[in-house]
Amino acid sequence: MEGAGAYNRRSGVQAASLRVPLSMLEHAAATVPLPGQPAPVVIADYGASSGHNSLAPMKAAVSSLRQRCGADRAISVVHTDLPGNDFAVLFQTLADDPESYMKGDEAVFASAVGRSFYGQILPSCSVTLGWSSWAVQWLSHAPAQIPDHVQVAYSNDPAARAAFARLAKEDWHAFLLSRGKELCPGGRLVIVTMACSDDGDFGHRGVLEAMQSGLRQLTSEGLLRPAEVRQMAIPTFGRTQREFVEPFTAQERFGGLSLERIEMFEGDDRIWSQFERDGDASLFGASWAAFSRASVFPTLALGLADGRNDPRAPVFMDRLEAVMAAQLARKPGPTFIPLAGLVLVKA
Amino acid sequence: MEGAGAYNRRSGVQAASLRVPLSMLEHAAATVPLPGQPAPVVIADYGASSGHNSLAPMKAAVSSLRQRCGADRAISVVHTDLPGNDFAVLFQTLADDPESYMKGDEAVFASAVGRSFYGQILPSCSVTLGWSSWAVQWLSHAPAQIPDHVQVAYSNDPAARAAFARLAKEDWHAFLLSRGKELCPGGRLVIVTMACSDDGDFGHRGVLEAMQSGLRQLTSEGLLRPAEVRQMAIPTFGRTQREFVEPFTAQERFGGLSLERIEMFEGDDRIWSQFERDGDASLFGASWAAFSRASVFPTLALGLADGRNDPRAPVFMDRLEAVMAAQLARKPGPTFIPLAGLVLVKA
Numbered sequence: 001m002e003g004a005g006a007y008n009r010r011s012g013v014q015a016a017s018l019r020v021p022l023s024m025l026e027h028a029a030a031t032v033p034l035p036g037q038p039a040p041v042v043i044a045d046y047g048a049s050s051g052h053n054s055l056a057p058m059k060a061a062v063s064s065l066r067q068r069c070g071a072d073r074a075i076s077v078v079h080t081d082l083p084g085n086d087f088a089v090l091f092q093t094l095a096d097d098p099e100s101y102m103k104g105d106e107a108v109f110a111s112a113v114g115r116s117f118y119g120q121i122l123p124s125c126s127v128t129l130g131w132s133s134w135a136v137q138w139l140s141h142a143p144a145q146i147p148d149h150v151q152v153a154y155s156n157d158p159a160a161r162a163a164f165a166r167l168a169k170e171d172w173h174a175f176l177l178s179r180g181k182e183l184c185p186g187g188r189l190v191i192v193t194m195a196c197s198d199d200g201d202f203g204h205r206g207v208l209e210a211m212q213s214g215l216r217q218l219t220s221e222g223l224l225r226p227a228e229v230r231q232m233a234i235p236t237f238g239r240t241q242r243e244f245v246e247p248f249t250a251q252e253r254f255g256g257l258s259l260e261r262i263e264m265f266e267g268d269d270r271i272w273s274q275f276e277r278d279g280d281a282s283l284f285g286a287s288w289a290a291f292s293r294a295s296v297f298p299t300l301a302l303g304l305a306d307g308r309n310d311p312r313a314p315v316f317m318d319r320l321e322a323v324m325a326a327q328l329a330r331k332p333g334p335t336f337i338p339l340a341g342l343v344l345v346k347a
Numbered sequence: 348m349e350g351a352g353a354y355n356r357r358s359g360v361q362a363a364s365l366r367v368p369l370s371m372l373e374h375a376a377a378t379v380p381l382p383g384q385p386a387p388v389v390i391a392d393y394g395a396s397s398g399h400n401s402l403a404p405m406k407a408a409v410s411s412l413r414q415r416c417g418a419d420r421a422i423s424v425v426h427t428d429l430p431g432n433d434f435a436v437l438f439q440t441l442a443d444d445p446e447s448y449m450k451g452d453e454a455v456f457a458s459a460v461g462r463s464f465y466g467q468i469l470p471s472c473s474v475t476l477g478w479s480s481w482a483v484q485w486l487s488h489a490p491a492q493i494p495d496h497v498q499v500a501y502s503n504d505p506a507a508r509a510a511f512a513r514l515a516k517e518d519w520h521a522f523l524l525s526r527g528k529e530l531c532p533g534g535r536l537v538i539v540t541m542a543c544s545d546d547g548d549f550g551h552r553g554v555l556e557a558m559q560s561g562l563r564q565l566t567s568e569g570l571l572r573p574a575e576v577r578q579m580a581i582p583t584f585g586r587t588q589r590e591f592v593e594p595f596t597a598q599e600r601f602g603g604l605s606l607e608r609i610e611m612f613e614g615d616d617r618i619w620s621q622f623e624r625d626g627d628a629s630l631f632g633a634s635w636a637a638f639s640r641a642s643v644f645p646t647l648a649l650g651l652a653d654g655r656n657d658p659r660a661p662v663f664m665d666r667l668e669a670v671m672a673a674q675l676a677r678k679p680g681p682t683f684i685p686l687a688g689l690v691l692v693k694a
Binding site: 078124 | 430453
């Protein structure tokens with residue numbers, strides 16, 4: 001994740017696609033069994049990043065729970081992410097953002113956990129309501145080089161495709177097993193994540209093409225070495241509905257969880273909608289390039305000879321953003337954003 | 348706090364003075380009432396900074412609790428500090444340091460809270476064991492300029508002295524009232540903090556004199572403006588035993604807490620001990636200067652015209668450290684480190 005607040009400012013793409021999962025979360029908050037007094041009601045936000053995209057869903061969940069448990073009951077909101085996440089920005093967002101769920105509620109308590117959600121990171125049977133938005137598409141690591149692309153969905157390399165698919169299955173199992181331990185009996189977990197359509201379309205084609213051709217251009221300019229570009233891989237994976245459902249096919253429950261609901265849907269393409277309104281091709285290109293920079297350039301920079309501390313890292317990001325913005329501005333078009341929303345219940 | 352890990356590497360002065368409070372913590376962990384199953388046993392570490400100095404006390408507390416509650420009971424350790432604290436370093440320290448209390452214990456769960464401990468930041472009646480080391484000497488803010496020194500204990504300005512003493516009392520009350528809400532009935536809070544001897548000696552005289560004269564030198568060199576140096580104030584306050592005890596004099600309990608034990612003691616002066624062994628005056632000066640840089644230079648830098656982002660901030664810190672190191676190396680001597688250890692009990 002690039003430095004303080006960059007992601008917060010540029011993550012409108014995610015925020016625009018939360019209607020379906022937000023209604024799932026509100027329904028879960030309205031119906032999930034609450035723990036006995038005086039235990040706090042615990043909400044876990046798995047993969048919170050810098051917190052900006054967590055404000056609306058956490059506010060909705062807290063507000064719904066407040067109607068059931070009154071103003072004085074302690075509600076604990078735990079935001080998790082990787083250890084290197086910018087938790088200072090997260091806590092500052094929670095304190096200062098006018099849309100923070102902490103404003104005006106003296107009995108809501110935020111905390112953070114800096115550990116990978118592919119293991120158990122909260123006490124067993126402690127979580128009433130779980131939420132995870134745009135997070136479980138990130139695999140635990142890149143399991144292989146992708147010789148011909150940064151995103152495995154657009155690779156023609158069978159070994160890379162197989163390695164990513166295998167790890168995506170293992171990670172999905174590990175995620176479910178860990179949440180199965182953490183959820184209270186009756187607890188609900190709502191997930192929204194990048195996905196893949198039934199016919200294998202990961203979407204984001206134009207943006208990823210612009211990224212790939214930007215990397216080629218930076219190589220021909222001499223800024224990048226070919227071996228560095230081969231190292232660059234975005235370890236995200238769009239699962240199909242079949243892949244999400246797989247753990248629940250042999251038996252109804254997996255790790256104590258059952259799948260109450262799954263919905264495959266298409267995310268709003270706010271950047272295209274904006275272009276349809278204003279016809280501003282430069283803004284169109286700049287918006288997607290800025291989103292790409294905030295969400296994946298720091299991962300790409302790991303492929304540089306000296307990683308993120310490589311002295312070329314800042315100019316690499318600046319140039320790639322500029323090249324992508326210019327290319328995308330040349331032929332604006334809609335972006336297909338396949339998503340999945342899931343509701344899981346602990347038995 | 349200066350960037351990633353600086354404080355972790357240079358905070359040996361604190362770690363050397365924990366014998367008295369560690370024995371208080373171990374006794375509290377061995378005797379404090381535990382919450383009923385299945386609630387996790389919650390330990391709060393108030394003012395954790397980057398976590399390095401929390402490892403030994405948290406390991407001692409967890410290990411003592413494990414003997415009472417078995418290997419499987421969830422123990423939750425919550426590290427608190429200000430929102431801008433470097434929580435990434437804290438989580439990385441917890442994950443990677445061989446001395447981490449998390450090593451080999453699958454049922455201990457760490458989290459962080461990025462809010463000032465001068466308010467309630469954890470659910471009511473949720474904390475079994477509290478710990479706060481070298482933290483409550485930091486006031487909530489600097490209540491006044493100190494015209495003649497960076498540390499109010501060495502100021503001759505009556506208005507500044509009165510303003511700091513008044514805020515120190517208010518902050519101490521606020522700290523106790525907040526912890527009184529958070530502790531479980533019977534819960535214990537162990538505090539170690541910088542203090543002031545009965546005859547008003549805050550200690551650290553030679554180090555603070557070197558800092559003050561270093562600031563004068565940097566001003567005469569033209570690096571600092573006199574108005575900037577006047578803005579520089581370290582908002583720490585050494586309370587006397589009478590000031591610690593004050594809330595408990597009119598009545599036994601304050602905010603539901605009673606003071607079980609207070610001990611004023613002198614911190615180990617490891618840097619002087621090292622000099623007595625090796626006679627290395629340069630190392631002596633460099634050690635105190637590095638400690639000063641890690642613990643208070645970022646606070647001093649707030650006095651620069653553009654604060655910590657002032658382009659002179661790095662050179663200001665480098666120069667002040669060098670000047671202090673040179674001055675302290677000219678006449679090595681022991682440093683008086685007055686501390687207080689307290690045990691508070693929730694009724």
